Amino acid sequence: xxxxxxxxxxxxxxxxxRLAELGHSVNIGTRDPAATTARxxxxxxxxxxxxxxxxxxxxxxxxxxxxxxQHGEIVINATGGSGSLAALTAAGAExxxxxxxxxxxxxxxFSQGFPPFLSVDNTDSLGEQIQRAxxxxxxxxxxxxxxxxxxAEPKQLAGGDHSVFVSGNDADAKASVTTLLESLGHTDVxxxxxITTARGSEMLLPIWVRLMxxxxxxxxxxxxxx
Amino acid sequence: xxxxxxxxxxxxxxxxxRLAELGHSVNIGTRDPAATTARxxxxxxxxxxxxxxxxxxxxxxxxxxxxxxQHGEIVINATGGSGSLAALTAAGAExxxxxxxxxxxxxxxFSQGFPPFLSVDNTDSLGEQIQRAxxxxxxxxxxxxxxxxxxAEPKQLAGGDHSVFVSGNDADAKASVTTLLESLGHTDVxxxxxITTARGSEMLLPIWVRLMxxxxxxxxxxxxxx
Numbered sequence: 001x002x003x004x005x006x007x008x009x010x011x012x013x014x015x016x017x018r019l020a021e022l023g024h025s026v027n028i029g030t031r032d033p034a035a036t037t038a039r040x041x042x043x044x045x046x047x048x049x050x051x052x053x054x055x056x057x058x059x060x061x062x063x064x065x066x067x068x069x070q071h072g073e074i075v076i077n078a079t080g081g082s083g084s085l086a087a088l089t090a091a092g093a094e095x096x097x098x099x100x101x102x103x104x105x106x107x108x109x110f111s112q113g114f115p116p117f118l119s120v121d122n123t124d125s126l127g128e129q130i131q132r133a134x135x136x137x138x139x140x141x142x143x144x145x146x147x148x149x150x151x152a153e154p155k156q157l158a159g160g161d162h163s164v165f166v167s168g169n170d171a172d173a174k175a176s177v178t179t180l181l182e183s184l185g186h187t188d189v190x191x192x193x194x195i196t197t198a199r200g201s202e203m204l205l206p207i208w209v210r211l212m213x214x215x216x217x218x219x220x221x222x223x224x225x226x
Numbered sequence: 227x228x229x230x231x232x233x234x235x236x237x238x239x240x241x242x243x244r245l246a247e248l249g250h251s252v253n254i255g256t257r258d259p260a261a262t263t264a265r266x267x268x269x270x271x272x273x274x275x276x277x278x279x280x281x282x283x284x285x286x287x288x289x290x291x292x293x294x295x296q297h298g299e300i301v302i303n304a305t306g307g308s309g310s311l312a313a314l315t316a317a318g319a320e321x322x323x324x325x326x327x328x329x330x331x332x333x334x335x336f337s338q339g340f341p342p343f344l345s346v347d348n349t350d351s352l353g354e355q356i357q358r359a360x361x362x363x364x365x366x367x368x369x370x371x372x373x374x375x376x377x378a379e380p381k382q383l384a385g386g387d388h389s390v391f392v393s394g395n396d397a398d399a400k401a402s403v404t405t406l407l408e409s410l411g412h413t414d415v416x417x418x419x420x421i422t423t424a425r426g427s428e429m430l431l432p433i434w435v436r437l438m439x440x441x442x443x444x445x446x447x448x449x450x451x452x
Contacts, residue, residue, distance in 0.1 A: 118348050122432070162451040165433075192436045200433030206348070207391075207426030210418045215452055224437060225388040226446035 004029060004072025006065055006087055008036055010047050011104055011148045012078035016060050018152035022183060027061045029068025031090060036062065069095035074102065074180065081107040081126050082119065085133055097136045100173045102180075103127050103198075104143045104151065106205050115209045118202065127167060127198030138173035141198035142166045142181065145208065147218040154221075155185040162221035163188040167197040190224060230255060230298025232291055232313055234262055236273050237330055237374045238304035242286050244378035248409060253287045255294025257316060263288065295321035300328065300406065307333040307352050308345065311359055323362045326399045328406075329353050329424075330369045330377065332431050341435045344428065353393060353424030364399035367424035368392045368407065371434065373444040380447075381411040388447035389414040393423040416450060 005016045005028045016028045030036040030050075039049045047053075054062060061071075069075050069091035079087040084105045088096070107126040108116040120126055127141035143151040143164060154160040164186045166174045178189045192200060204222065212218050231242045231254045238254055246252045256262040256276075265275045273279075280288060287297075295301050295317035305313040310331045314322070333352040334342040346352055353367035369377040369390060380386040390412045392400045404415045418426060430448065438444050 121429075122344050122347055158451045162449075190437070190440060192433070192440055197433075197436045200436045203347075203429040203432050206429050207418070207423075210423045210426045211416070211450060214416060214418055215450075217452065220450055220452035223388075223449040223451045224441075224446055225384045225449045226441055226443065 001025070002071055002073045003027075004063075004068035004070070004075045005078055006068055006075060006091055007078035007080075008050050008062075009043065009078065009080065010045060011151070012076075013047070013053055013057075014148040014152045015076055015078055015104070017057050018184060020057065020059050025071075026059075027063040027068040027071040029063050029065040029091065031065060031087070033062050033064060065091040066095050072099065074100045074176065076102045076104060077130070078104050081105040082109070084126060084130060088130060088134065093134055093136065096134055099137060100176050101130070101134070101137045101139050102143065102177055103130055103139055103141045106144050106202055108205060115206065115213075118205065121199065121203055123199075125196070125198040125202050127202065128195050131169065131195045138168065138170040139195055140166055140168035140170075140173050140177045141195065141201060142177055145201050145204045146221045150219065150221055152184060154187070157219055157221060160185050160187045162223040163190055165190050165192050165197075165201045167192045167195055167201060169194050188223070227251070228297055228299045229253075230289075230294035230296070230301045231304055232294055232301060232317055233304035233306075234276050234288075235269065235304065235306065236271060237377070238302075239273070239276075239279050239283075240374040240378045241302055241304055241330070243283050244410060246283065246285050251297075252285075253289040253294040253297040255289050255291040255317065257291060257313070259288050259290060291317040292321050295325075298325065300326045300402065302328045302330060303356070304330050307331040308335070310352060310356060314356060314360065319360055319362065322360055325363060326396075326402050327356070327360070327363045327365050328369065328403055329356055329365055329367045332370050332428055334431060341432065341439075344431065347425065347429055349425075351422070351424040351428050353428065354421050357395065357421045364394065364396040365421060366392055366394035366396075366399050366403045367421065367427060368403055371427050371430045372447045376445065376447055377410070379411060380413070383445055383447060386411050386413045388449040389416055391416050391418050391423075391427045393418045393421055393427060395420050414449070
């Protein structure tokens with residue numbers, strides 16, 4: 001399948017690499033490919049420069065946001081939450097129209113340091129903001145409740161015995177995303193309901209960041225025992 | 227141990243009954259014991275009248291808020307979040323001073339119907355509000371992330387193989403609460419950190435209510451797989 005990944009940070013890279021490994025045709029989109037390629041320093045999260053990563057993933061095409069969106073039959077929003085709406089606007093509503101958009105982003109506000117706050121929550125969510133901004137796109141919120149490496153390869157933790165959520169207004173889109181998630185190794189995909197249920201999954205982030213501190217690792221996940 | 231339970235709703239009753247069963251001396255507190263006893267109709271959540279429940283739990287003394295607080299070496303706030311500060315004020319700072327207060331409440335706002343919103347979240351929590359209002363009390367937020375029956379008897383679900391959180395500023399208080407939780411059957415007690423981490427556990431409620439709808443049962447719980 002053709003997949004467009006929006007965002008070249010650790011989430012975008014990890015998802016792009018895994019999807020390419022599974023045989024998909026993946027484009028990874030950035031605002032300015034020349035600038036992204038030219039960087040020689042690690043990013044703010046300590047990830048190596050894009051070019052270093054890309055040298056080992058030459059099967060993944062670096063593209064502009066709009067090229068990546070155009071390429072994808074499924075598009076993945078892997079940008080930071082504070083930049084998601086701008087990135088998707090640059091990707092172009094016309095390139096996203098009718099497509100499934102997997103929204104992995106979280107509305108984390110690091111302006112006050114650690115732990116981050118949520119810039120939107122409780123009565124709204126970033127998933128809903130994106131759906132409202134792009135009414136012709138079939139937004140499915142998912143994967144935003146775990147570390148990038150677990151999104152892509154869940155079986156590395158407890159053989160995959162933990163949960164992932166989907167929220168969205170379009171049942172067919174959620175079914176497509178569920179199939180893709182299962183191909184990655186996710187075994188327990190829980191449909192929370194319409195896109196307003198993204199409030200719930202985004203509001204897991206405050207305990208997620210505290211758990212990361214308490215446990216001393218980001219390699220953990222929520223399992224819904226029932 | 228002497229335990230005072232503040233609140234005669236389903237959480238208070240379920241915890242009181244279980245703690246009495248384990249041999250503790252339990253008082254259950256209400257604003258007006260005569261009015262609580264006189265009720266003959268189920269409450270708004272469909273629970274039977276208090277007197278019906280109490281007839282089967284005569285080892286638990288019905289008391290006023292302040293008597294229950296005075297009785298307890300450990301006090302449990304099992305009131306609804308919207309009434310917690312008023313109930314604890316009625317219980318009396320002088321009766322709570324220096325004691326461990328297990329705060330099970332959640333700041334749920336049902337004024338807009340279902341699903342409820344949180345009346346405080348993100349940059350504050352009800353647990354912190356209670357700690358600020360009663361600086362001499364050792365508040366430990368816990369148990370607020372699951373159905374009452376699982377708080378009291380976790381082993382009825384998956385043999386207890388799921389998680390419970392504690393948040394609080396006093397390490398000794400958290401150790402006492404952890405011991406009590408383990409006596410109930412909890413096997414995975416995770417110390418999130420100081421009382422500000424109650425934001426994280428309270429913010430689990432929005433996905434909890436959506437999961438209850440999606441799964442068709444309140445008998446589920448979060449397990450932190452790591």
